[in-house]
Amino acid sequence: MKLKGINVEAIRKDFPILKRKINGKSLIYFDNAATSQKPRQVINAISKYYSLYNANIHRTIHKLGVEATEAYENVRDKVVKFINAKHREEVLFVRNTTEAINLVAYSWGRANISKGDTILLTEMEHHSNIIPWQLLAKEKSANLKYIGITDDGFLKDDEIKEYLDNHPKILAITHVSNVLGTINPIKEIVRYAHKNGVIVLVDGAQSVPHMPVNVQDLDCDFLAFSSHKMLGPTGVGILYGKRELLENMEPFQGGGDMIKEVHLNYAKWNDLPWKFEAGTANIADVIGFGAAIDYLNKIGMENVRAHEVDLTSYALNKMSEIENLKIYGPIDVNYRCGVISFNIGNIHPHDVATILDSEGIAIRSGHHCAQPLMERLNVPAVNRASFYIYNTKEEIDIMVNVLKEIKEVFKI
Amino acid sequence: MKLKGINVEAIRKDFPILKRKINGKSLIYFDNAATSQKPRQVINAISKYYSLYNANIHRTIHKLGVEATEAYENVRDKVVKFINAKHREEVLFVRNTTEAINLVAYSWGRANISKGDTILLTEMEHHSNIIPWQLLAKEKSANLKYIGITDDGFLKDDEIKEYLDNHPKILAITHVSNVLGTINPIKEIVRYAHKNGVIVLVDGAQSVPHMPVNVQDLDCDFLAFSSHKMLGPTGVGILYGKRELLENMEPFQGGGDMIKEVHLNYAKWNDLPWKFEAGTANIADVIGFGAAIDYLNKIGMENVRAHEVDLTSYALNKMSEIENLKIYGPIDVNYRCGVISFNIGNIHPHDVATILDSEGIAIRSGHHCAQPLMERLNVPAVNRASFYIYNTKEEIDIMVNVLKEIKEVFKI
Amino acid sequence: MSIYREKVIDHYKNPRNFGKLDNPDIEVKESNPLCGDDIELYIKLNTNGSVADVKFSGKGCALSIAAASVLTEIISGKKLKELKRLNKKDIIKALDLPDPGPTRIECLLLPIKALKLGLTEYLKREVSNSKS
């Protein structure tokens, strides 16, 4: 079963969890937008670190510390390459996408947003790209504006322009919607924003794991994403920021490792990137994340994307054959990722998810941390199936069959 | 080799890294104050999570998510018991001690510290318990005061009283010094502080891993510590806070999981403890930390302490026989932990550490993230050997012999 | 499919005692923010303190609607004292269900939670009425 250069059968062998039985059925894991599964290469990298060279990093003379420091900093270089950053100082290790965005809201935001300024968001943002800005706006008496979305799940072009023409200070925007799957035209938006002097933060939580992302090409000012959604461990996220911006920002958290000198009443900050990495880093998981990047590179991000396009168009076709099943977001797979949100008649998503679970199929149901979008779609909740490299058309067939059975059980 | 109820030989078998050879010699790991090693029980708990039930937590209907949520929240209960917190809402998962302190400085500090207020610290604090307060003091035009230390490494009693009598807003103080090993009399200090209406944050990074710590007995308002220093994985720290205080604090980071409702222009926070846990948690490592707590509980924290007292008094004896070797901090093991900082004549600590490393012995040398203390001690750097449950007297003998050889090489 | 037995679907598709009551002795609403479920209960009592009439309304998943529906059947004619003793087992049994697991149990419990809240409020009112 070779799909556009991806050998799914071989890949599946690398993921121990795929051997798991749920209620006697083989696990079908379609909750990848929440978190991905991990290949043994990643799991082993973590075990190996703890079993062979665990030590605290930086300024260490003993051998374990030297090895750990090297391994940790090597992963930074891998990330730099993976997103094509210009400088290694531009890649910061944080906990997750959420912390990356909070870091910008605290460190850049506190210094650059004043009373009356506008922070521009979109109606399809994840709570992690809303709340930090709400907190900032409240503190500074700034305004929040939201770019609206069309009924087929795209940002409204005219509102993008109109709002950017009004010179907000920053646009914080998701690259890919975690509910609609919509891929936003970030490169064009950034170009227009920069013409208006607007800084752009891109929430890459759902894009970086699923397609090639090139920060120099996008020209965005900040990019945030999470290791755990791209085969890597929990507890690691990345904030990319342009060097000049990061250089001019005050530190976010204070503590060990982010300083050069500390005196009783003042301190001198460390160079980038360490200025923003306070306290003992999540060394093991950063190293695990390195193994995840290696794994994705071996497959090739173009192939990851192609495989998902293939699965998604297959699933969209099959699912749209089911009467009363409503799919949210763009229909054209060229403009969307492998995230399919849907509802069946008026069956509550939690009932759908429970029944799928009893057949070993893991999807997510609820508001998906996007309540403003739920309000916009005028639904309390949706079901969401989301795919990754180890998923197959056979799995989609099984899900589609259960969806049909659900309709029978519920007599609709 | 049974030491006060601890079976070190059996324990050593649980730590795969102890089989490591460094430059042909068996690893002797004396850098435990920086980070501890991990037993296979912890490493396996992480692998098992990723191999069997990895999923995002909270509000999940599928089985993996339910299992992961249960495992994650169970660890919170373990921590509650381990430090004897009164309520489970009082235990927050963060990245490390550093983040725990920053959380308090941001969330409690921004709301409670105003111009002219005093923040009280001590001269033996780690940078992680200095910089967050410097940042806060600068922002709010508040004052920093430092309780001084005596030449034998204790806080000055009269200054504790004098400074607390002047009603600072908060006292942020380490339980155990990571350089001197001094155990501060936190219970008495807290009592005196509370009489003066002063909130007390305790940096427990070096105490919680090494002795029984009971927050209700200490009656401290906040306690911060790190998993990685107590057999657990990197990437997990704990902030304990009294419920009333936490309830009245605004969130620190905003994002998924810490909200109940999100609307375009406002949000309602989730209940404690989740109000302070934004974004996807470090699920795997929290679960790994649970295995570390189990491991320590099986040994018993009284026994951990007893073993370290035994090792430390042995080492202090042996080391004080070496002429020209200066030991910093209290001499009485009842008032100190298993951290021994020292210098040999005027040999630079980095030279000492390099030579020890060539013999497979890992110690730390430098300023130990405590530059103000280095200034107070009037040294640029010190060597530090620090012990844990898997260390033995034989290892101390080997180190002492190398220290003597170093003196010969350097002809002093 | 195991947890969605005939009986659940039947109660969900054809909820018993669905609607509202005018001037009820007990009127109460509970919601489950996780699911967005809302259940309202209306109860009229006889002078001897037993349930004369009961209705419910609201929206929710199959489990919470079926649980509310079957609850109205269970409590019809029962004494207040008996109502207090009701718990999730009664609902699970009445709906012929297996263990729904920790997440979905909240849905099943929602109507019982509403009932208990209503009872507490009613009894408080009674006490203060008898005092005044």
Add this chain to the structure above:
Amino acid sequence: MSIYREKVIDHYKNPRNFGKLDNPDIEVKESNPLCGDDIELYIKLNTNGSVADVKFSGKGCALSIAAASVLTEIISGKKLKELKRLNKKDIIKALDLPDPGPTRIECLLLPIKALKLGLTEYLKREVSNSKS
């Protein structure tokens, strides 16, 4: 003990050319914040541009002091051009050292860094002097 050979200890205990020079052509200080090492270099040049006299002072670990000491020996009498080509291998060889590893190499490099900085500053000054 491997990296602390006789020669390192000898240069550390008996540093060559330790001290200062009055009116040097090159005077430069470099420090390594990690170790707290400081090295100052003083160089006097002959009219033909070769090193007439060199001294160093400062404090540091055995590696940086020995490296500084041996560096003064290496550069004595050398031409400026030759100084530019010096690198860590020259120091390691002159001290008869094995590879010191990534952390300690910084200590060995400190005196060379000081020298390069001093050369750059000197040449800049020369250029601007010749222009004016």
